[in-house]
Structures are given as C-alpha cells and as structure tokens.
Amino acid sequence: GENVEQHPSTLSVQEGDSAVIKCTYSDSASNYFPWYKQELGKRPQLIIDIRSNVGEKKDQRIAVTLNKTAKHFSLHITETQPEDSAVYFCAATPNRDDKIIFGKGTRLHILP
C-alpha cells in the first residue's frame, strides 16, 4: 500500500525567510497530493493541493511542487509570518477510489 514519508518533523525559520517541507510517496499510481495546516488546538485545514498532471501550483505565498519521477512533492512558504506557525501534513492518494494517506506532520516555528 501507499506510504508517505514527511520531513523534517520540526522546522524553525526566521520570520521573513522561506520554509520548505518535503514528502515522498511509494505508489507511483498516486495522483492527488493535498497539504493541510493545523494550528494549535484547531482542526486540519486544506491549504493547497496538486494533481499528478501538474508540476507546480502557487497560491500567494504558498507553492507546491511535484516530481512524479522521483515520487516526491514539496511545500514552499515564502516570506514567512508568525501566523504560519502550525503543523503541516502532506498526503497522497494511490487512486481516486482509495483513501488518503497522511504524512506524520511537520511542526513549523516562525521565529521573531
């Protein structure tokens, strides 16, 4: 079955700098890759997603890149702000009829 590895588990960056979180997946048939943000004590919320027919997607300060050959995808946050501090989860789906598999999460700290 699908396996999603996420790293680093913890990341600290200075406010204004960029943050990058990386994930790898095992099933080459995976075709949907969402990213969720979970603030402390809150629910996970989708922030961006990408499908296998696209290599990159941007939404303001957030971007996701996908390398299907290497089976990895990454979340990029530019000009980080204090409100970016949260746990970020990547996920992958082997096919549209199968359940999403989540990574273990990355705790992002934005330092003042």
Add this chain to the structure above:
Amino acid sequence: DAGVIQSPRHEVTEMGQEVTLRCKPISGHDYLFWYRQTMMRGLELLIYFNNNVPIDDSGMPEDRFSAKMPNASFSTLKIQPSEPRDSAVYFCASSTDVGDQPQHFGDGTRLSIL
C-alpha cells in the same frame, strides 16, 4: 455551509465507561471519515463510510471501537469500555470523494479517559 459539526468538544470520563462521539457531515458529502490524533501516532484513519455504508474499518484499533452511520447527516463513534490509552483528539471529516477531493474536518472531540 456550517461545516462538519462534532459533539461534544471535550469529554472527560473514567475508564470502563462508554463514550459516544457524534458527527454531522457537510450536506451533500457522500464520504465520512473518523480519525484519531495523538502526539505519538499522528493522524490515524479509523474508518470511513460511503453513502452511509462502512467501506474500510481496518484502522479501528479493536472490538471496543464501533462506528455507525444511520443516515446521511449523522454518524457516531463509540468506545466501550473506554481505557486511558484511548485518550486523544478524534476528528470527523467529510468529502465528495474518498481520495480525489479535499476533506473537510470538524473541530474535533478532545477525549480524556481517567
């Protein structure tokens, strides 16, 4: 759109007691998911339903856990008897697809078993 609604938000009970968690999915979403979140194990999928039918319950820890979805707007997750190791945050999520669309999470139930 009120989002996914879970109740209660917090539950504290003694071990051995029955616990029932409730979820109302977003109207029109055919898929409902129950997750458990702990520091050690992260976000674990327990079970999911499609059109009120359980499809995959391979994540349910043991027979003490059961889940039902009697209609399209209501689901329960029951633990009987509860144990301290069941302490976690339990999330319900709903979606229009199992793996090809975003999942919308509820605010969760923080469960503490003493």
